[in-house]
Amino acid sequence: MDLSRAAAEHRDAADPLAAFRARFAGTDDDVLYLDGNSLGRMPRETPAALARVVEDEWARGLVGSWSSWIGTATRIGDLLAEGVLGARPGEVLVGDSTSVDLYKLLVAAADARPGRDVLVCCADDFPTDRYIVAGVAAARGMTVREVPADVDEGLDPAVLAAALDERVAVVVLSAVAYRSGALADVAAVTAAARDVGALVLWDLSHAAGAVPVDLAGNGADLAVGCTYKYLNGGPGAPAFLYVRAQLQEQLHQPIWGWFGQRDQFAMGPAYDPVPGIERFGVGTPPVLAMAAVEVGARLVAEAGVERLAAKGRALGELMVALADAWLVPHGVALASPRDPARRGSHVTLAHPRAWQLTQALVDRGVVPDFRTPDRVRLGPAPLYTRFVDVWDAMDRFRKVLATGVHEGYPTERARVT
Ligand SMILES: Cc1ncc(COP(=O)(O)O)c(C=O)c1O
Numbered sequence: 365m366d367l368s369r370a371a372a373e374h375r376d377a378a379d380p381l382a383a384f385r386a387r388f389a390g391t392d393d394d395v396l397y398l399d400g401n402s403l404g405r406m407p408r409e410t411p412a413a414l415a416r417v418v419e420d421e422w423a424r425g426l427v428g429s430w431s432s433w434i435g436t437a438t439r440i441g442d443l444l445a446e447g448v449l450g451a452r453p454g455e456v457l458v459g460d461s462t463s464v465d466l467y468k469l470l471v472a473a474a475d476a477r478p479g480r481d482v483l484v485c486c487a488d489d490f491p492t493d494r495y496i497v498a499g500v501a502a503a504r505g506m507t508v509r510e511v512p513a514d515v516d517e518g519l520d521p522a523v524l525a526a527a528l529d530e531r532v533a534v535v536v537l538s539a540v541a542y543r544s545g546a547l548a549d550v551a552a553v554t555a556a557a558r559d560v561g562a563l564v565l566w567d568l569s570h571a572a573g574a575v576p577v578d579l580a581g582n583g584a585d586l587a588v589g590c591t592y593k594y595l596n597g598g599p600g601a602p603a604f605l606y607v608r609a610q611l612q613e614q615l616h617q618p619i620w621g622w623f624g625q626r627d628q629f630a631m632g633p634a635y636d637p638v639p640g641i642e643r644f645g646v647g648t649p650p651v652l653a654m655a656a657v658e659v660g661a662r663l664v665a666e667a668g669v670e671r672l673a674a675k676g677r678a679l680g681e682l683m684v685a686l687a688d689a690w691l692v693p694h695g696v697a698l699a700s701p702r703d704p705a706r707r708g709s710h711v712t713l714a715h716p717r718a719w720q721l722t723q724a725l726v727d728r729g730v731v732p733d734f735r736t737p738d739r740v741r742l743g744p745a746p747l748y749t750r751f752v753d754v755w756d757a758m759d760r761f762r763k764v765l766a767t768g769v770h771e772g773y774p775t776e777r778a779r780v781t
Contacts, residue, residue: 406596406598438642441458447666449587470536484524484535486510488512488513489542546706546708563585566587589604607641616643686758687758695765
């Protein structure tokens with residue numbers, strides 16, 4: 365691979381997604397933002413979309429606007445289903461947080477497998493996933509089987525297979541590992557779980573908008589995911605949940621709210637959930653926040669997940685090649701799968717001074733994030749990150765290491781409150 369800056373410029377000039385960058389705020393400043401897998405950039409259309417809801421629909425339309433708001437969770441759900449997740453209309457709903465959606469679907473799935481007393485999750489999965497699995501297991505007297513995973517390479521399918529038997533009700537797993545970016549094989553895991561009669565609940569937070577998850581094609585049963593990462597829905601944006609159409613009526617979620625109710629405004633005496641995806645809703649949806657999710661989801665759908673994934677792989681390959689050439693001699697090690705086909709869109713590098721390096725990079729206009737224990741996580745977002753951004757970020761990274769300027773930063777991780 366040609367590692368010159370000119371080659372990176374050449375690739376940007378040939379990039380079919382290049383025009384999307386101008387549709388995001390802040391892309392004309394100097395900051396090399398490599399944290400789009402944590403909080404995506406703001407689409408330039410978002411303030412106007414929010415203003416429309418505030419000024420036209422809320423200020424003028426008042427309560428009458430509920431007629432247009434009431435279908436928002438399913439409308440954006442359908443947009444995500446078809447444009448991003450490879451699911452069918454009526455299988456995706458937007459609302460609540462990823463954590464809450466995970467809880468709802470996990471309890472519903474465990475209830476659908478009576479007599480089984482084991483929940484399986486990955487020991488290296490994102491904390492909220494592990495905590496929610498532990499909490500549900502504790503409340504129901506179930507056992508958790510935490511499957512070990514390599515922090516750099518991800519979960520070994522053979523290790524997972526060994527944890528599956530007829531006692532397992534539900535497996536909770538991330539399609540893209542939050543720390544290393546390792547990709548799981550959605551189709552293979554779903555099939556292996558189905559062989560023992562278990563359901564798999566996927567966390568797609570680091571996958572949605574970055575890699576094709578093809579939920580229908582892969583036969584996935586259940587999934588949840590964040591919309592504030594690669595979907596650029598904004599801080600605290602409501603999550604999405606997916607339930608395969610054939611399963612919906614068999615599942616009963618534990619929070620019996622009126623937004624899941626059949627004939628909601630009949631205000632009936634007892635909970636009687638609608639047959640479709642709306643039964644997984646709970647209460648009044650965050651209408652303002654959903655307007656921002658819609659803008660972000662439309663942009664991803666317009667760009668196309670296959671094209672985004674191809675560019676994400678190419679950006680990652682360039683990053684890995686530059687890390688090998690420039691950073692490895694300074695003690696940095698790749699902490700993600702080397703094969704781009706086994707990675708999502710982010711690349712993680714390990715170094716004993718990762719926390720100090722992260723601070724030094726931020727001060728030099730490169731925004732990655734730190735992940736325990738010693739990792740710098742770099743998340744180029746194919747919608748708006750250029751090849752030259754990757755080149756420049758790695759160039760600043762090598763200069764930090766070469767000068768040792770990071771050694772002057774505090775070693776203690778500051779408390780984030
Ligand atoms: C894999 C994964 N799951 C869940 C979450 C958090 O979800 P919530 O929006 O409920 O905080 C994150 C947040 O970064 C995540 O990376």
